[in-house]
Amino acid sequence: MPINEPEFEYVRELTRSRAGVVLKEKERFLAEARLTPLAKQNGLGSVSEFIGLLQNGEPNGLHDLALDALLPKDTAFFRDTHPFELLRTHLIRNLEMRRSHENRLRIWCAGCSSGQEPYSIAMVIGRYFSQLLKWDIEIYGTDISTEALEIAQRGSYNKIEVNRGVPSNYLKEFFHSDENNWALNDDLKKVVVFEPLNLCQDWPELEKIDMIFMRNVLEHLTPERRKFILENVRRIIKPDGYLFLGSRETLEESDIGFQMVPAEKSVYFQPTGGF
Ligand SMILES: C[S@@+](CC[C@H](N)C(=O)[O-])C[C@H]1O[C@@H](n2cnc3c(N)ncnc32)[C@H](O)[C@@H]1O
Numbered sequence: 001m002p003i004n005e006p007e008f009e010y011v012r013e014l015t016r017s018r019a020g021v022v023l024k025e026k027e028r029f030l031a032e033a034r035l036t037p038l039a040k041q042n043g044l045g046s047v048s049e050f051i052g053l054l055q056n057g058e059p060n061g062l063h064d065l066a067l068d069a070l071l072p073k074d075t076a077f078f079r080d081t082h083p084f085e086l087l088r089t090h091l092i093r094n095l096e097m098r099r100s101h102e103n104r105l106r107i108w109c110a111g112c113s114s115g116q117e118p119y120s121i122a123m124v125i126g127r128y129f130s131q132l133l134k135w136d137i138e139i140y141g142t143d144i145s146t147e148a149l150e151i152a153q154r155g156s157y158n159k160i161e162v163n164r165g166v167p168s169n170y171l172k173e174f175f176h177s178d179e180n181n182w183a184l185n186d187d188l189k190k191v192v193v194f195e196p197l198n199l200c201q202d203w204p205e206l207e208k209i210d211m212i213f214m215r216n217v218l219e220h221l222t223p224e225r226r227k228f229i230l231e232n233v234r235r236i237i238k239p240d241g242y243l244f245l246g247s248r249e250t251l252e253e254s255d256i257g258f259q260m261v262p263a264e265k266s267v268y269f270q271p272t273g274g275f
Helices: 005-019 025-041 047-055 059-070 082-098 116-128 130-134 146-154 159-163 168-174 223-236
Strands: 104-110 136-143 175-178 181-184 192-196 209-213 237-244 258-263 266-271
Touching (some): 005 025, 005 059, 047 059, 059 146, 082 116, 082 209, 082 266, 116 130, 116 136, 116 168, 116 192, 116 209, 146 192, 159 181, 168 175
Parallel strands (some): 104 136, 104 209, 136 192
Antiparallel strands (some): 258 266
């Protein structure tokens, strides 16, 4: 039996209150499918019984596991292609010129899911700008999902995940086979640092960032959380830094402090009055 309206409302409130994520009405069946393995692991016959357990208190961090399971985490290597092309053709070179006096670069993928996005950036740098790997360079990947971060940290992906986006020349250069999977080589892996971070809670003191990828995260969030996050992004991005959102996302008039820059087949955002 599918979960009923009050049960779905309960799980929606769980994702809304803890992560700012609003599950859409059409995601009811998806929510049920995502919770089914947890119900089974806890020896329960149905997702309704599992939700009942959540409603009755906080047994053994089950709410955290349920939240993790419910969040949309779809991702892919080189997702949407164009932003990575733009990194290769223009943006990394621009940053290289502007930061050559300090030899330091900070890139952040906020809501990086299982790591494909930060590793894609690292591969573009490794292939076309390998001189930057001698700089003080860090690519941070953060997410609220511990399950996704564990995969990201392992850096090992199955054939389907790799086929979804990794060009064969990159596969040869940056991966090695690892039993039935493909694992990233250590020299590339070490450029990317993963940390847990809930974007909706108070942000820790972060150093200023040259480029932020926050793609396909804001579209799931409430307007209040979105505003809170963008204000923080504005605070920590360098005045000439670059912000990428997902291809279906844009900034609204109320999101002050950024200007949109159309570039080739892509779009990025920069702080207004920055340089
Ligand atoms: C759809 S995925 C996008 C992954 C990647 N950025 C991409 O575009 O391929 C959204 C990610 O945002 C994360 N997320 C959702 N709410 C979050 C929050 N409040 N704080 C941090 N991460 C969050 C999810 O766990 C998920 O991994």
